Structures are given as structure tokens and as C-alpha cells.
Amino acid sequence: MSIGVVAHRGSSAELPEHTLAAYERALLQGADALECDVRLTRDGHLVCVHDRRVDRTSTGHGVVSGMTLQRLAELDYGSWHDPFPETADALVAERDRGLPDPEEPAGVQRLLTLTLLLDLVTAHPGARLFVETKHPVRYGGLVEAKVLAELHRFGLARPADPVEATALVMSFSASAVWRVRRSAPKLPTVLLGRSAAALVVVPGSTAIGPKIDVIREDPDIVRRATAQGRDTYTWTVDSAEDVALCRELGVRWVATNHPLAVRGWLGPA
Numbered sequence: 001m002s003i004g005v006v007a008h009r010g011s012s013a014e015l016p017e018h019t020l021a022a023y024e025r026a027l028l029q030g031a032d033a034l035e036c037d038v039r040l041t042r043d044g045h046l047v048c049v050h051d052r053r054v055d056r057t058s059t060g061h062g063v064v065s066g067m068t069l070q071r072l073a074e075l076d077y078g079s080w081h082d083p084f085p086e087t088a089d090a091l092v093a094e095r096d097r098g099l100p101d102p103e104e105p106a107g108v109q110r111l112l113t114l115t116l117l118l119d120l121v122t123a124h125p126g127a128r129l130f131v132e133t134k135h136p137v138r139y140g141g142l143v144e145a146k147v148l149a150e151l152h153r154f155g156l157a158r159p160a161d162p163v164e165a166t167a168l169v170m171s172f173s174a175s176a177v178w179r180v181r182r183s184a185p186k187l188p189t190v191l192l193g194r195s196a197a198a199l200v201v202v203p204g205s206t207a208i209g210p211k212i213d214v215i216r217e218d219p220d221i222v223r224r225a226t227a228q229g230r231d232t233y234t235w236t237v238d239s240a241e242d243v244a245l246c247r248e249l250g251v252r253w254v255a256t257n258h259p260l261a262v263r264g265w266l267g268p269a
């Protein structure tokens with residue numbers, strides 16, 4: 001099985017993370033899958049925001065879980081980002097591939113909900129979505145339950161063949177992964193970890209998700225996962241050396257902020 005390229009928060013080195021523009025661009029650049037983080041708003045909606053607060057990635061201030069969907073939707077999630085921070089070389093490479101220039105700057109970008117992102121993914125046959133649930137402890141499983149309900153609504157919670165599943169759910173919390181497994185046994189899951197120790201016990205996960213540093217220090221972790229029948233997903237892979245290492249070891253998925261570059265290093269899908 002070849003390596004799948006997962007766009008981490010979209011094509012997030014080029015465009016503001018977790019925006020429709022960044023995800024659309026990633027698909028244009030040949031990403032096989034999209035990665036997103038989801039949080040709950042005060043009134044119970046799932047939104048794609050990485051940080052606990054909106055301060056870094058929007059024109060607003062405050063904690064996502066303390067704000068309503070309506071308030072969050074009033075903010076702009078695009079203007080904070082440097083207009084096209086990549087080098088001119090990257091832009092030339094994109095033009096060579098026939099890609100349209102990105103808008104400079106990305107401009108005003110609206111709040112991305114999980115629903116909007118699922119609309120995008122399901123409109124692109126073959127594209128996949130890796131949903132990472134945040135704050136698993138605080139809400140005692142409510143985030144996972146809501147994610148599953150949404151996947152169910154899109155017909156993605158019970159894939160006929162887990163290997164071909166459109167959606168995967170990920171978490172740093174083993175209990176969150178276990179809850180997903182229990183409610184949706186055919187849905188692939190990834191237990192994320194910043195150390196090998198965090199990934200030793202993986203009940204309910206179909207894949208391990210070590211940070212790339214863990215693989216560099218302990219490459220055998222990939223072979224051990226394979227021996228257990230588990231795939232390996234790793235993040236964040238932004239260099240040709242790391243891509244080569246992952247390919248050599250048989251890593252299944254690499255998440256990157258530079259999907260175009262990684263697609264180039266790997267060759268066509």
C-alpha cells in the first residue's frame with residue numbers, strides 16, 4: 001500500500017489553517033486526505049479550530065467552548081495569516097503544475113464547521129477526512145458522540161470496508177478512541193502519541209499515530225504496529241528526508257503542512 005498524503009489543517013503552510021480555502025487547495029495539490037481538529041461551541045456545535053482559544057487564528061478573542069456558533073461565525077479566520085508565505089519558487093512550481101494562483105492574501109475566511117468540511121470531502125470521490133477530537137475529558141465523550149452522529153448523517157460511520165473508509169477518527173486520548181471503537185466498530189481510529197510509551201496500549205485503535213520524532217528515534221515502532229495488524233499515521237512530515245524514512249518503514253499515512261511538496265517527493269498517487 002502506498003503512502004497517503006494527509007493535509008494537516010489543510011494546505012496550512014500556504015493558507016490559513018482550518019479554512020475552506022486551505023482544504024480546497026490541498027485537494028487541488030493532490031492530497032489524499034484532510035486532517036482537522038474539532039471542538040464544541042458553547043451551544044453544542046462542532047467547529048474546526050485547533051487551539052482552545054480563537055485568538056491566534058481569528059480576529060476575535062475567547063475560548064471556543066465558551067462562545068456560541070453565532071458569535072464564532074462573526075469572526076474572520078483568514079486575515080491573520082501572512083499572504084502566501086511560501087517562497088516564490090513554490091508558487092512557480094504550482095503554476096508549472098497548472099494550479100491556479102492562490103488568492104493573495106487569503107482574505108476573509110469564515111468559520112469552518114465539521115458539516116461544511118464533510119460537504120467538501122464527500123463532493124470529492126476518494127478523498128478522506130481524519131477528524132481529531134479535542135478536549136475529550138471535559139465533555140465526557142460528548143465530542144466523540146457528536147462526531148459520530150455527524151458521520152452517521154453523511155453515511156460515513158459504518159463503512160462496508162474499513163480499509164476504504166472515507167472518515168477516520170483520531171485522539172490523543174485512549175479512552176476517546178475506545179469510545180469511538182465501541183460505538184462504531186468498523187470506523188478506523190488512530191491513537192495519537194508524542195512518545196512511544198503513550199502508544200504501547202492501544203485498545204480500539206486500528207492505527208498508531210506517533211509524532212515523526214518518535215519514529216526517528218525508534219523506527220521499529222512502525223514494524224511493531226504492522227505486526228499487530230495496525231497502520232501507522234505520523235505527523236508532521238514536511239521534509240524529503242522524513243518522507244523517505246516513512247516510505248522505507250512502510251508508514252501508511254503522513255500528515256503534512258506542505259501537501260504539494262510531499263506529493264512531489266512521493267510521485268503521483
Ligand code: G3P
Pocket residue numbers: 008035037050132192235255
Ligand atoms: O495529526 C495529529 C496532529 O495534528 C496532532 O497535533 O496539535 O497539531 O493537533 P496537533
Ligand code: CA
Pocket residue numbers: 035036037132
Ligand atoms: Ca490535529
